[in-house]
Amino acid sequence: MAKEKPSIPKGTRDFSPEEIAKRNYIFDTIRNIYSLYGFKPIETPAMENLSTLMGKYGEEGDRLIFRILNSGDFLSKANIKDLNAGDSQKVSAQICEKALRYDLTVPFARYVVQHQNEITFPFRRYQIQPVWRADRPQRGRYREFFQCDADVIGSDSLFNEFELVKIIDKVFGELEIQITVKLNNRKILAGIAEYIGFADKIIDITTAIDKLDKIGLEKVNEELMDRGLTADAVEALQPVLMLQGSVSEKLASLRNTLQTSPTGLQGIDEMDEVFTLLESSPAYCHVELDLTLARGLNYYTGAIIEVKAKDVAMGSICGGGRYDDLTGIFGLPGVSGVGISFGADRIYDVMQELGLFPNDVLTFSKVLLVNFGTEEQKYAQKVLFKLRDAGISCELYPEAAKMKKQMQYADKNQIPFVIIIGKNEMETGQLAFKNMKTGVQELMDTEAVISYLNKI
RNA sequence: GUGGAUGUAGCUCAGCAGGUUAGAGCAUCAGAUUGUGGUUCUGAGGGUCGUGGGUUCGAGUCCCAUCUUCCACCCCA
Numbered sequence: 218m219a220k221e222k223p224s225i226p227k228g229t230r231d232f233s234p235e236e237i238a239k240r241n242y243i244f245d246t247i248r249n250i251y252s253l254y255g256f257k258p259i260e261t262p263a264m265e266n267l268s269t270l271m272g273k274y275g276e277e278g279d280r281l282i283f284r285i286l287n288s289g290d291f292l293s294k295a296n297i298k299d300l301n302a303g304d305s306q307k308v309s310a311q312i313c314e315k316a317l318r319y320d321l322t323v324p325f326a327r328y329v330v331q332h333q334n335e336i337t338f339p340f341r342r343y344q345i346q347p348v349w350r351a352d353r354p355q356r357g358r359y360r361e362f363f364q365c366d367a368d369v370i371g372s373d374s375l376f377n378e379f380e381l382v383k384i385i386d387k388v389f390g391e392l393e394i395q396i397t398v399k400l401n402n403r404k405i406l407a408g409i410a411e412y413i414g415f416a417d418k419i420i421d422i423t424t425a426i427d428k429l430d431k432i433g434l435e436k437v438n439e440e441l442m443d444r445g446l447t448a449d450a451v452e453a454l455q456p457v458l459m460l461q462g463s464v465s466e467k468l469a470s471l472r473n474t475l476q477t478s479p480t481g482l483q484g485i486d487e488m489d490e491v492f493t494l495l496e497s498s499p500a501y502c503h504v505e506l507d508l509t510l511a512r513g514l515n516y517y518t519g520a521i522i523e524v525k526a527k528d529v530a531m532g533s534i535c536g537g538g539r540y541d542d543l544t545g546i547f548g549l550p551g552v553s554g555v556g557i558s559f560g561a562d563r564i565y566d567v568m569q570e571l572g573l574f575p576n577d578v579l580t581f582s583k584v585l586l587v588n589f590g591t592e593e594q595k596y597a598q599k600v601l602f603k604l605r606d607a608g609i610s611c612e613l614y615p616e617a618a619k620m621k622k623q624m625q626y627a628d629k630n631q632i633p634f635v636i637i638i639g640k641n642e643m644e645t646g647q648l649a650f651k652n653m654k655t656g657v658q659e660l661m662d663t664e665a666v667i668s669y670l671n672k673i
Numbered sequence: 674g675u676g677g678a679u680g681u682a683g684c685u686c687a688g689c690a691g692g693u694u695a696g697a698g699c700a701u702c703a704g705a706u707u708g709u710g711g712u713u714c715u716g717a718g719g720g721u722c723g724u725g726g727g728u729u730c731g732a733g734u735c736c737c738a739u740c741u742u743c744c745a746c747c748c749c750a
């Protein structure tokens with residue numbers, strides 16, 4: 218039998234105990250803050266019906282959905298003509314009924330519609346689960362990664378947008394990542410497109426100007442022409458592209474430019490309100506109005522949110538926005554939602570690169586009890602369970618190995634304290650309690666050890 | 674999906690124009706040191722050179738294919 222070299226699919230990863238500890242630090246931070254803001258957790262299946270996902274993420278998105286082949290004699294359901302014609306697109310729809318979820322927003326919309334009678338609106342839910350995309354892997358881009366979503370559905374209030382920004386601010390504040398929050402509004406983008414006379418080309422316009430700081434003004438203008446805009450239209454767009462100044466200055470200028478566009482004006486009002494709320498309760502991080510931000514346009518209708526780390530080049534580490542009618546496609550029209558999603562894996566990469574993980578997240582056991590032999594082990598066991606009863610994570614070295622080896626074990630596992638129990642300690646009840654960081658060792662009885670450890 | 678780089682020990686990399694048994698550092702394990710780790714010294718284990726073909730008397734080295742990882746585009750967390 219040929220030996221198979223073990224491997225895992227492209228773009229997926231194993232996680233070691235240390236990596237899990239660091240990842241949990243991120244998840245716990247986000248989960249606690251979501252909870253603090255009154256969001257409730259839900260979970261949905263890893264796989265959805267393919268029809269639930271198709272057409273929700275645009276053409277590009279459809280291509281990146283991982284499909285699950287039907288079990289059994291799946292070919293019997295395939296159309297022979299399509300099969301012979303080599304039409305993968307059609308055949309895959311015939312032989313795949315299920316697919317791995319591509320994000321958490323669409324499954325959430327499905328969940329809301331399906332459970333609408335059990336839900337009290339507005340509904341604040343959070344969801345921390347993996348998603349899968351058949352994208353080509355790159356730095357900060359994986360085929361399996363975790364999203365941490367929070368959405369408020371069933372409320373039009375811009376107070377929600379404000380709260381989501383506050384959550385972003387708090388999460389990155391606690392993780393000590395320096396960030397910039399960029400806000401934009403789809404309605405403003407629509408107003409701009411309308412103003413230059415190409416309302417139908419909003420996607421082309423925004424994806425082009427999204428590249429402004431990447432490829433520069435000239436190239437953007439070239440691309441706009443390539444995408445079918447007239448020279449006049451590109452000319453009219455210039456003042457908008459070069460908009461400078463404070464948020465209120467930008468909004469005032471836009472208000473003047475877009476005065477003929479009711480949609481644009483509404484977008485400006487919305488941004489105005491969010492920024493006013495933020496003034497009443499300032500964020501620690503920098504929140505700016507960025508008209509070149511054009512993410513997730515396939516379903517966002519109002520606010521668009523994106524977060525970038527300041528000190529490291531990485532794609533966006535958090536994104537979100539408002540979608541007015543996401544549940545409409547599942548038969549529940551007129552319900553507005555707004556949400557954000559933290560990209561845990563990218564946040565991990567940023568923190569790893571900047572060395573931001575606190576050392577103590579790597580501590581599992583707090584105490585190691587050294588094992589000297591049968592008699593000593595019996596005594597140590599009693600101490601071990603007393604410590605555990607007191608809520609202290611600890612372990613007893615399972616065999617009477619050389620002391621050096623046991624100390625090394627403690628050292629390598631970042632166990633901060635060691636208790637040594639030999640003949641002397643058994644006689645007096647005074648345990649040798651060693652602090653591995655300082656190297657200081659002193660004699661203490663079990664109770665004293667417990668109260669000491671519970672204090673720190 | 675398009676274009677480009679990469680792949681030698683667990684990790685980071687050497688390996689000269691193709692030529693005997695493929696090297697180093699770190700890590701691992703053992704010993705120096707039978708009640709004290711993070712320093713030092715000694716020794717050991719570990720590689721079908723990503724995989725499969727081809728050229729050649731001979732391939733880690735050259736050619737082709739394939740996979741992985743990385744980079745740009747696209748898109749995104």
